[in-house]
Each structure stands twice: as structure tokens, then as C-alpha cells.
Amino acid sequence: MQTTASKRKILLGVTGGIAAYKVPGLVRLLKKAGMEVQVLMTPAAHRFVTAESLSVVSENAVFTDFFNDETGTWNNHVELGLWPDLMLICPATATTLGKMVNGISDNLLLTTYLSARCPVFVAPAMDLDMYIHPAVKSTLAELEKQGVHIIPADTGELASGLSGQGRMPEPESLFRIVADYFTEPPKPLSGLSVLITAGPTYEKIDPVRFIGNHSSGKMGFALAEAFTALGATVHLVSGPVSLQPPNGVQTTFVQSAMQMREACISLFEKTDIAIMAAAVADYRPEIQAEQKIKKTENSISIQLVKNPDILAEMGAQKKNHQTLVGFALETHNEMEFAKEKLERKNLDMIVMNSMNDAKSGFGFDTNKVSIISKSGEISHLPTKTKKEVAKDIASFIVKYRTKA
Secondary structure, eight states: OOSOSTTOEEEEEEOSSGGGGGHHHHHHHHHHTTOEEEEEEOGGGGGTSOHHHHHHHHTSOOBOSSEETTTTEEOOHHHHHHSOSEEEEEEEOHHHHHHHHHTOOOSHHHHHHHHOOSOEEEEEOOOHHHHTSHHHHHHHHHHHHTTOEEOOOEEEEOTTSOEEEEEOOOHHHHHHHHHHHTSOOOOTTTTOEEEEEESBOOEEEETTEEEOOOOOSHHHHHHHHHHHHTTOEEEEEEOSOSOOOOTTOEEEEOOSHHHHHHHHHHHHTTOSEEEEOOBOOSEEESSOOSSOOOOOSSOOOOOEEEOOOHHHHHHHHOOTTOEEEEEEEESSSHHHHHHHHHHHTTOSEEEEEETTSTTOSTTOSEEOOEEEETTSOEEEOOSEEHHHHHHHHHHHHHHHHHHO
């Protein structure tokens, strides 16, 4: 799906059916919506609608032949096939449909169809007995298998005087089908604000040394990308990593746990969903030397003090509309420790992974996690790429908020 119908390029194929008289009205609607329209006609289509009328409403020359004898130019079917965002053939006669399914290219329209790389829609139009004939039904089914979008014929009075299915939909209906294709449906997290933390923190010992961990930030950055794709406004607070923030994500880079706390607490009040995926250092040096500590003694003692528990502080401040998600990386008693952390820190859910799982945790492009909600629901996921895991976590959170 695309985001807007305006400024889209539509290649409109017209074949030799009586319903071709409706096409100028469709072109007017497409143009009014800001789309660019290029019309191709089969030779038989000229019996039912003039190229002059379609040229006027489309504001483009109409092509039927491979060569223009007057100008000596070639209507390049390859370029025409690569040009549009969408190709619509209407009316699509039984003859044209049959040629399409069998790859027969005996006119410019069909040759261009075989060169097209865009989505192709067809609006079949024919008499009742033709439309329901097994050969036509089989053709439409096979075209659909090949990826062609079939617009069902309307039911009503037909040119033969019979009444039944076979009428080409009215221009307004065809326009709506084209416009809807380019209109993106609402995303599940549109309008919501999401805070995500990622990476390690570095706790300074002196100007050149620090206490840190092996977190790469890949999981948090993948989460930022996944939630942006769902329509959320994402703010990423990251420790020192070598990753580039995903497009559209507001990013604050920090070094220490204290800096991460300051950034998160200031953002949390206006956040709907917070996912704390960073590996925050539990302790920091009590005294940070202003100059490099020289190697003079056989041993050295560094007094450590506890860092603030950012997740617990946010859990204490959490409002009813907010969803707070923590991460737990454990080496043993994984499920027990994760459930205890979930309850103690007033979380809505926790994502647990183990250092004992192969290719899971720091540094890897893959992860194996279990997602536990405060309602007791547990989802055990197999080893996947971190981008796939991020999508699963996002989906779990969307479902959780829907039930809440």
C-alpha cells in the first residue's frame, strides 16, 4: 500500500468493448485527484471511444500503434511498462484477457502489459453468458494466480438487453478502487508516543577507562524501527553504540546511567509505551578521577555505588494509560527472576532471554526470548533475527493494549 493517491502515474488500457464509453469519465476523476494518466488503446477500442476525447481529458497523447508514421517515432513498450505506479485495463474484453493469460502480445497494450512491473488491475466487461463461461472463469482465475487484481463485474442491464453480471463498474467505483489502493490504512500505533532505550552505559573511572558491558544496542534499535513502522512517534535513548538510528526516530545519545535516567524521566510523562531494552550498569565508581590513574601499585580498589533503578522509578510513576516493558538477561533461574522483576518493578510485561541460549544476547544478530505479561500470559519465541523479534514484541504489545 502507498500513502497517497495524488501524483501517482496511472497507465490506462482501453480495449474494444461497449463499456469503453465510460472511460473518459474515469480519466476525469483520476486527473481531478491529481494523478497523471497515460492511455493506451487497442485498435478495436477506437470503435467505441475516440482517441481525441481521451487525449483531451488525460492531457496526454493516446497510443495505439508501436510506430507513429507521422513523426517516425517509436512508442517504446518497455518504457511505458516501467513508467506507471499502477496499470488498469478497462474494459477488459474476453479476447484481451485470453491473450494476457497466454502471453500473446499482438498490440501495444498487451506488449506493454507484459513489460509492466507495477500492480495490474483488470475490469472485465462482457455479456452475461460470456462472463460466466468456464473458459473466461478459468482465465480470470489463472490471471489472479499470476498476480493480476480482478475487479468483479457489476450486475445489471447489459448491452445485449439481458440482465446479469458482466457490466463494467461505473467510473466512480473504479476511481475509488484505484484511490483506495494508494491510501494506507490507519496504523495500530498512530498518534502514540514510544520511548525505547538501547545499548550499554559507560560508567567513567577516569578520562580513559570505564565500567561497561557488551551490549551492541541492536535489539533496541530494531525495536525503534518496528514501532516506527506501526505508526508510533519513537524517541530512542541510546548508550554508546556504533549503529545509525532508523529513519524518522528521534534519538538522544548518552554515556552514563545517570544521563540515561535524566533523559528517560523527562520523556516518560508524555510517553504511552516505554520499552527499556538498554543494559544499564548497576553500579558506578563513587569517585571519578580527573586524570588518568597511573599504574603504580600491584592492586587498586575502586569503591562502587549503586546507580538509580530507572525502570523501578518509571514503574512507580506509571499511569493507567501507560505500558511499561522491561528486559531481563539472566544466566540461571531465568523465568523465576524475570517474573520477580516484573512484579517488583510494576511492569506490564517483561522480555526475558538467557545467556545460556545459543546465539542469544549481547553481540548477536539473533535472539531467543520469552515475553511475560503481568496477566500471566507467556509467549516463548524461537531463535529469530533481532528485527523479527522486535516485530513480535511490538505485536504482543499491540494485542496487550487492545485487551486492556
